[in-house]
Each structure stands twice: as structure tokens, then as C-alpha cells.
Amino acid sequence: MVFDRVLIANRGEIAVRIARTLRALGITSVAVHTPSDAEARHVREADIALQVPKYLDIEAIIGAANAAGAQAVHPGYGFLAENPEFARRCVAAGLVFVGPPAAAIEAMGDKIRAKATVSAAGVSVVPGATEPGLEAWTDFPALIKPSAGGGGKGMVLVRSAAELPGAIESARRTALAAFGDGTLLIERYVERPRHIEIQVMADAHGGVVHLGERECSLQRRHQKIIEEAPSPFVTPETRAGMGAAAVEAARAVGYVGAGTVEFIVDGTTGAYHFMEMNTRLQVEHPVTELVTGLDLVELQLRVAAGERLPFGQDDVRLGGHAVEARVYAEDPARGFLPTGGRVLALREPGDGTGATPAPPATRPHGGRAVVRVDSGLAEGGTVGSAYDPMLSKVIAWAPDREAALRALDRALADTAVLGVVTNVPFLRTLVAHPAVRAGELDTGLVERVLPELVGDDGVPWDVLAAAALVFHALPQGDDPWEVTDGWRVGAPAWTTWRLESRDGVHEVRVRGLPEEAAEVLDDDGRPRPARIRTRRDVPGERSLGVTIGGRTENYLCVRRADTLWLGRDGASWQLTRHRIGDPGDRPGAAAAGDGVVRSPMPGTVLLVKADPGDRVSEGQPLIVVEAMKMEHTVTAPRDGIVSELTARAGRPVDMDAVLAVITAEEAT
Structure with a gap:
């Protein structure tokens, strides 16, 4: 092996994975990171880490490789991995690009050219067409694809000629955003x-x-x-x-x-x-x-x-x-x-x-x-x-x-x-x-x-009971009168805990101290014995063993003030001790009929298709939000007038952020 130092031009799990092999081979690994990724895992696991403005900045990546004394650059996947210009620039800078020659990337990176190349070599290809002429395609169902990219981004299934214009528009917009090239092709869709x-x-x-x-x-x-x-x-x-x-x-x-x-x-x-x-x-x-x-x-x-x-x-x-x-x-x-x-x-x-x-x-x-x-x-x-x-x-x-x-x-x-x-x-x-x-x-x-x-049955009862027991066992403050064991002269009283999840507000009744001998009422109103123990057999984990009615479940648990996160069997739940109002007070909990349009995910507003004062119909596309290279179209929840419009193209938005308000026409 002629390399003793290799720069990894990527982030996340693939950068960690490449660093693992470099370590096994005795090769020094060099990570790059943006300012927001300075504490990322791939940075921690590399031998050397250098900051760059963006992972797509070719000049900065090559400069980092030279500054670190690397002989080669491994691009991982995504980002610059299939960029022929990056491969050429690495070679011109005296660096070995750990990948195919730039000419091979170009030949296979363009799906249209790739199909022609392998067809000439005698390999069977899917029937299709390229631009211009997409609009004239008549063999449905069909699949539209960006010519320059992969990973499923920009691919649109079209089942009729009526769907074709809108599908081409959406695929081209996604292709430009993801790959910087809006060239498309269309292929016959093979069922199943x-x-x-x-x-x-x-x-x-x-x-x-x-x-x-x-x-x-x-x-x-x-x-x-x-x-x-x-x-x-x-x-x-x-x-x-x-x-x-x-x-x-x-x-x-x-x-x-x-x-x-x-x-x-x-x-x-x-x-x-x-x-x-x-x-x-x-x-x-x-x-x-x-x-x-x-x-x-x-x-x-x-x-x-x-x-x-x-x-x-x-x-x-x-x-x-x-x-x-x-x-x-x-x-x-x-x-x-x-x-x-x-x-x-x-x-x-x-x-x-x-x-x-x-x-x-x-x-x-x-x-x-x-x-x-x-x-x-x-x-x-x-x-x-x-x-x-x-x-x-x-x-x-x-x-x-x-x-x-x-x-x-x-x-x-x-x-x-x-x-x-x-x-x-x-x-x-x-x-x-x-x-x-x-x-x-x-x-x-x-x-x-x-x-x-994808069943959405809400939070299981035993998870709600476990959360109530955690809050019951760990009251805020040191005042002994805050202990929620329900102590009374005679028998303990029941304490009702109202726990809020994204599914609504739930009530669970508990009495006694969980670390000693508590009871919790199940869905049928029957008291069941309950106990909490901290698992100490797994160092460094926040683990709880919760026993209810003789059955023990082990949870990964994190509590921050009035909010609790529980994880079990691959699932996780966020539960908050409810103190105010009703479920309608929660962000994003308003009914669709109220006309408030909220962002369904954290991301960036890509496109605004309405203006204040516009008359819209229920289901009409209003705003396109993009996150993690995926578009989501937000539609009007009712007929009416756009009375408020806070969304602006290019602006970041949080999940459940208000994008617009649609007011009933008679109200305006």
C-alpha cells in the first residue's frame, strides 16, 4: 500500500466506516467538516480533522487534502463521489481519487449515455426516451428519472398522459436542486x-x-x-x-x-x-x-x-x-x-x-x-x-x-x-x-x-403507565410535601397524571412509591402492582426496569424537567407532564378546518404558489417545503381566502411552523 494518509471527503456513517478500514490498515485518516459538524462522530473518530465551508466545495476539499499531506481522497457516496470534475481536480492536484476515472464517471453518471454505452456492448436496457420528446411519451405506466443523479431523488411514476406535465415539472425541479442538472429521461415502467x-x-x-x-x-x-x-x-x-x-x-x-x-x-x-x-x-x-x-x-x-x-x-x-x-x-x-x-x-x-x-x-x-x-x-x-x-x-x-x-x-x-x-x-x-x-x-x-x-395506535398503555411512574417517583424539588406517594391517614390516595404526547393528553392514576410498592390503574380500572428499578448492569446507559402486574419491561430513559423520553424494542415515545389547556393548545394540534397551514417537517420553503388575498380551494397546492432532498407539497385545508402568508421561498421553517392562514370567504 503506497498511502499513509487519506482524506475522507464525506460525513456521517460512511465517513466513520471508511475511517475504520484506514485504521485497520495503519493509514492516517483525515476528516473534513463544516462548522455545524465540528463535534460530529466522524470528526471524533478521524486522526486529523479540518474545517471546510461546505462538503461540496471542491477547492476547499483539495486544499484540506494538501494541507494535511494526504496522498489520496476517498469520496464515499453522495456529495462529490460521482462528480467527474472533482476526480479530475484531485488528479491535477497530485492526489489519487479513490474511485473510477473521470471518463467512466461521465459515461455512467449520465443515465442516457450509460444506456447507449451498455446497449452497444450487448447488454439489454429498458425501453425509454430522452429529451426532447418526453411530453410525447404514450406508453404508460412510465417512470421519469433525472439523467444526472440517483438515490431515487426526482423519480416520478406516471400512469397517464394527464399526469405527465406536472410530473415532468416536479422531477426537473428536484433534479436541479439535487444534482444541478434538470435533464430527464422516461422509461417504460415494469409492473411489480x-x-x-x-x-x-x-x-x-x-x-x-x-x-x-x-x-x-x-x-x-x-x-x-x-x-x-x-x-x-x-x-x-x-x-x-x-x-x-x-x-x-x-x-x-x-x-x-x-x-x-x-x-x-x-x-x-x-x-x-x-x-x-x-x-x-x-x-x-x-x-x-x-x-x-x-x-x-x-x-x-x-x-x-x-x-x-x-x-x-x-x-x-x-x-x-x-x-x-x-x-x-x-x-x-x-x-x-x-x-x-x-x-x-x-x-x-x-x-x-x-x-x-x-x-x-x-x-x-x-x-x-x-x-x-x-x-x-x-x-x-x-x-x-x-x-x-x-x-x-x-x-x-x-x-x-x-x-x-x-x-x-x-x-x-x-x-x-x-x-x-x-x-x-x-x-x-x-x-x-x-x-x-x-x-x-x-x-x-x-x-x-x-x-x-404503519399503524398509529397511539402510545401503549404500559408505556404511559411507565412514564407516570417515573414522574411519580421523581418529583421536582426537595420539599417532602411534594412527594407524590398519595399518603393519607388510612390508605394512600390516587394521584392522576396527565401526560401529553403527539396523540393527545392521556390520564394515568398512580398511588404509592414505585421504588417500594406502588399501584397503577390499568385500562379497565383495575389496580396493578408496580415497581421501578434502575438497571446498573449496563454501564453508561440510562436504563430503567419497570414492572407492572408482574411483567418487567426495560427502557432507555431520559428526563428533562417536565418531558420524558422512553425507548423500548426499537420504538421511542416523548411524553410531557401536561399543565396547561387541552390538546388544542399544542403546536400543530389545531384541526384542519381552522384554516391554519403548518409545516409538516423542519426544512426550507422551496416554492410559494399563492399570494395574500388569493381565493383557494381545499386541497390546492400552496407551498412546497424541502428537507433532506425531499419535497413535500402543503395544500389548503379548506376553501377560502389567503388572509395571512408567512412562508417565503428560501427561508428555513420548523416543524409545525405556521406558513399561512386560510379564512372562510364569508368571514372576510
């Missing part, structure tokens, strides 16, 4: 397809191999949620055919490094077509690492240093099964809108090292399951709306698929992020769905069964 991708690795000496496939069909809004390797659908014959096609696609552009060739596969016939090639490391690369025993970042570095691949195609072996779940800062109960906040307490499964298990050949038959977490989270950190909402990845490996799914569910149950709403409970429900267990997957499955996956 599977999304399967092949990992390739190439060196600069003509060696190209594939490392098997990943099943990425579990998606929401064209964004992957859960990925696995190998696919439960792909046969050895199909794997060989897709792998050969992927290798030819890589050879067609003189590819070097790690890349992924994505295919759309007909789940009925098994026919597959090239979609695109991602010229970088993929988010889901850990499942390939776990079934091959290879460190893909290490291979990237060795290939970038000019070394040959240390193995050939016949040496690649797949062992066991791996499944990855992406943990997002989003709220499934509110349409998966991005969330945010400060990480008050954090619990993640596994040993925290993220190390891959031994290669398949050394694993004993029936070996134990392995859990890996790639995370950028740290207690005290803030999750904002400036970046992608993915926080971490939980990955499980086991000798077979069923065991891997069970291990993943247990790992997700051991995950808690207090202070930020996440999708972890949704992920557990999805992993347990019968179709997922059976491997009957397609890219539309999640949307079809969404009502089964």
Missing part, C-alpha cells in the same frame, strides 16, 4: 419488478470481477429500505448471466474500482434489463462484505494504489445470508416526513466496531449470527434537515436467510435513538411481513401493504 444489482470490482490492469448480487426490491418512493445478499429469487444461472453483463458494462467504460450495475428484473419471467451504473461504493455494500468476507473499502484503496485484484472470478464464494436495514430520521405515521432533533440517548446493537466476520471458508457450518452497525450517530449530536435523513445501517449475517431476518429483528429491537423520531418500528414490522419472510418481493410491495406496516 425486482430491483437487483451486481457488485463489480476492477483494477487498472484489466481485471474485472463481480461479487454476486444484492436484492434491493424493498423500497419506498424509489428509495431502498432493506437490502439483502444473496437474492432469494436469483438462481446460480441468472447470477452468472447478470454478473457477466455487469462485467461487460464495466469493461465498456474502462472502469476501475468498486461499482454497482443495477438491473430491473421481471419477477415472473426472470428477464433482466440494465437500469444504471453507480460509479461508487453503495450504501448497501455491507451485505456483500458479509457474504464474501471481503472489505470493499480496502479493495478500493489497493486498486487505487495500482495493485492488482488479489483474486479472480472463480475465487469468489458466497457464504450465508446478510440483510441490511436503513435507519432514517423520518416519521412513518406522518407519511415518512423527515424529522430532526438532538440525540439525547443512544443505544445501538453489536460491538460497535462494524467489523466483518471471517471469510466464508473459515465459518463453521451452523455458525452464530453476526450483527454489524454502520452509524454516524453520537449522543448529543443534532440531526438537522441539511443532509440525507439516513442515520445508520443495521446489518445481520447468519448461515441462512430465516436466521438472518430473525437476527436483524433482534438487532433493531436493541436500537434506540431518544430525541429523534426514527423508522425503526416500521422496519421491524416490514421484516416480519409474510411476503418478506417468504422472499416474495417487488419494488411496489411496501406501498401496497403500507396500511399494514
Whole structure:
């Protein structure tokens, strides 16, 4: 290895993951960060950290690499990873770009050019059209895609000609915002397809191999949620055919490094077509690492240093099964809108090292399951709306698929992020769905069964009881008369606790002291014995064991004055001791009929489609709010006149911030 110092031009979990391999290889890691990220986990875990104005500032990134004495730059994924100009500038500055040549990035980064390139190499592609002429497309359903980007951003499914103009407008706006290029293409939409991708690795000496496939069909809004390797659908014959096609696609552009060739596969016939090639490391690369025993970042570095691949195609072996779940800062109960906040307490499964298990050949038959977490989270950190909402990845490996799914569910149950709403409970429900267990997957499955996956039944009674017990046991102040044990001459009296959540205000009745012998009334009005104990067997965690009616549940717990956060089994709840008014006093709790238009998420106002005094109809688009590269259109809650309009394009807004007020026409 010719590198002794490498700059990581990224942040979050991927920067932490790259630093881990650099550390294992004895290479000094150099992190970059913006002013707001100065205390981020990737900064803490690097050997050297330098501040830059923005992660997209090419001049600043290269300047930081030179200042730190780095020989190479690893771009991770996102940001500058697929920017050919950045690759060229690195080379011009005497730095090795840990990725493919700029020409290969250009050839495959433009989806239109990529399809033409691989088609000329004999690889089947999805029928489609490019600009100009999108408006003339007649084969529906169809999928509009930005030519310059990926990650599902800007992709719009269109089912009729009437939807086409609005879909083109939305896709172009998102493409410009996310990739700086509004060029679009349209493709025939394959109903109930599977999304399967092949990992390739190439060196600069003509060696190209594939490392098997990943099943990425579990998606929401064209964004992957859960990925696995190998696919439960792909046969050895199909794997060989897709792998050969992927290798030819890589050879067609003189590819070097790690890349992924994505295919759309007909789940009925098994026919597959090239979609695109991602010229970088993929988010889901850990499942390939776990079934091959290879460190893909290490291979990237060795290939970038000019070394040959240390193995050939016949040496690649797949062992066991791996499944990855992406943990997002989003709220499934509110349409998966991005969330945010400060990480008050954090619990993640596994040993925290993220190390891959031994290669398949050394694993004993029936070996134990392995859990890996790639995370950028740290207690005290803030999750904002400036970046992608993915926080971490939980990955499980086991000798077979069923065991891997069970291990993943247990790992997700051991995950808690207090202070930020996440999708972890949704992920557990999805992993347990019968179709997922059976491997009957397609890219539309999640949307079809969404009502089964996103139940909003409010806060469970036992969680409310646990919160009431915590408040009951820990009164404010030192005055003995504030002790809420309900002491009376004779028998203790019941104390009623009113606890507020986003679902409303709940009442729980408690008497006695929980650390001794308390009682709590259940939903049926029956008193149940209750007790709280602090768990001291897990150093550094704020853990409570709450026993109600003989059943004990363990919680991660954080209390700040009148607000309490509880985490259990992958879910978390925020409960506040209610002191004022009724649920209608809460921000965002007003009924839709009152005409107040609020922001559904923290973000930035992208577009305002109305003016003060405009007459609007219920459901009419008023304002577009963007957060974490995702647009959300806020509509009029009623017919009426825009009497107030506080939203301004380009301005940041908090969740539940008032954007506008619609007044009934007769009132004006």
C-alpha cells in the first residue's frame, strides 16, 4: 500500500466506516467538516480533522487534502463521489481519487449515455426516451428519472398522459436542486419488478470481477429500505448471466474500482434489463462484505494504489445470508416526513466496531449470527434537515436467510435513538411481513401493504403507565410535601397524571412509591402492582426496569424537567407532564378546518404558489417545503381566502411552523 494518509471527503456513517478500514490498515485518516459538524462522530473518530465551508466545495476539499499531506481522497457516496470534475481536480492536484476515472464517471453518471454505452456492448436496457420528446411519451405506466443523479431523488411514476406535465415539472425541479442538472429521461415502467444489482470490482490492469448480487426490491418512493445478499429469487444461472453483463458494462467504460450495475428484473419471467451504473461504493455494500468476507473499502484503496485484484472470478464464494436495514430520521405515521432533533440517548446493537466476520471458508457450518452497525450517530449530536435523513445501517449475517431476518429483528429491537423520531418500528414490522419472510418481493410491495406496516395506535398503555411512574417517583424539588406517594391517614390516595404526547393528553392514576410498592390503574380500572428499578448492569446507559402486574419491561430513559423520553424494542415515545389547556393548545394540534397551514417537517420553503388575498380551494397546492432532498407539497385545508402568508421561498421553517392562514370567504 503506497498511502499513509487519506482524506475522507464525506460525513456521517460512511465517513466513520471508511475511517475504520484506514485504521485497520495503519493509514492516517483525515476528516473534513463544516462548522455545524465540528463535534460530529466522524470528526471524533478521524486522526486529523479540518474545517471546510461546505462538503461540496471542491477547492476547499483539495486544499484540506494538501494541507494535511494526504496522498489520496476517498469520496464515499453522495456529495462529490460521482462528480467527474472533482476526480479530475484531485488528479491535477497530485492526489489519487479513490474511485473510477473521470471518463467512466461521465459515461455512467449520465443515465442516457450509460444506456447507449451498455446497449452497444450487448447488454439489454429498458425501453425509454430522452429529451426532447418526453411530453410525447404514450406508453404508460412510465417512470421519469433525472439523467444526472440517483438515490431515487426526482423519480416520478406516471400512469397517464394527464399526469405527465406536472410530473415532468416536479422531477426537473428536484433534479436541479439535487444534482444541478434538470435533464430527464422516461422509461417504460415494469409492473411489480425486482430491483437487483451486481457488485463489480476492477483494477487498472484489466481485471474485472463481480461479487454476486444484492436484492434491493424493498423500497419506498424509489428509495431502498432493506437490502439483502444473496437474492432469494436469483438462481446460480441468472447470477452468472447478470454478473457477466455487469462485467461487460464495466469493461465498456474502462472502469476501475468498486461499482454497482443495477438491473430491473421481471419477477415472473426472470428477464433482466440494465437500469444504471453507480460509479461508487453503495450504501448497501455491507451485505456483500458479509457474504464474501471481503472489505470493499480496502479493495478500493489497493486498486487505487495500482495493485492488482488479489483474486479472480472463480475465487469468489458466497457464504450465508446478510440483510441490511436503513435507519432514517423520518416519521412513518406522518407519511415518512423527515424529522430532526438532538440525540439525547443512544443505544445501538453489536460491538460497535462494524467489523466483518471471517471469510466464508473459515465459518463453521451452523455458525452464530453476526450483527454489524454502520452509524454516524453520537449522543448529543443534532440531526438537522441539511443532509440525507439516513442515520445508520443495521446489518445481520447468519448461515441462512430465516436466521438472518430473525437476527436483524433482534438487532433493531436493541436500537434506540431518544430525541429523534426514527423508522425503526416500521422496519421491524416490514421484516416480519409474510411476503418478506417468504422472499416474495417487488419494488411496489411496501406501498401496497403500507396500511399494514404503519399503524398509529397511539402510545401503549404500559408505556404511559411507565412514564407516570417515573414522574411519580421523581418529583421536582426537595420539599417532602411534594412527594407524590398519595399518603393519607388510612390508605394512600390516587394521584392522576396527565401526560401529553403527539396523540393527545392521556390520564394515568398512580398511588404509592414505585421504588417500594406502588399501584397503577390499568385500562379497565383495575389496580396493578408496580415497581421501578434502575438497571446498573449496563454501564453508561440510562436504563430503567419497570414492572407492572408482574411483567418487567426495560427502557432507555431520559428526563428533562417536565418531558420524558422512553425507548423500548426499537420504538421511542416523548411524553410531557401536561399543565396547561387541552390538546388544542399544542403546536400543530389545531384541526384542519381552522384554516391554519403548518409545516409538516423542519426544512426550507422551496416554492410559494399563492399570494395574500388569493381565493383557494381545499386541497390546492400552496407551498412546497424541502428537507433532506425531499419535497413535500402543503395544500389548503379548506376553501377560502389567503388572509395571512408567512412562508417565503428560501427561508428555513420548523416543524409545525405556521406558513399561512386560510379564512372562510364569508368571514372576510
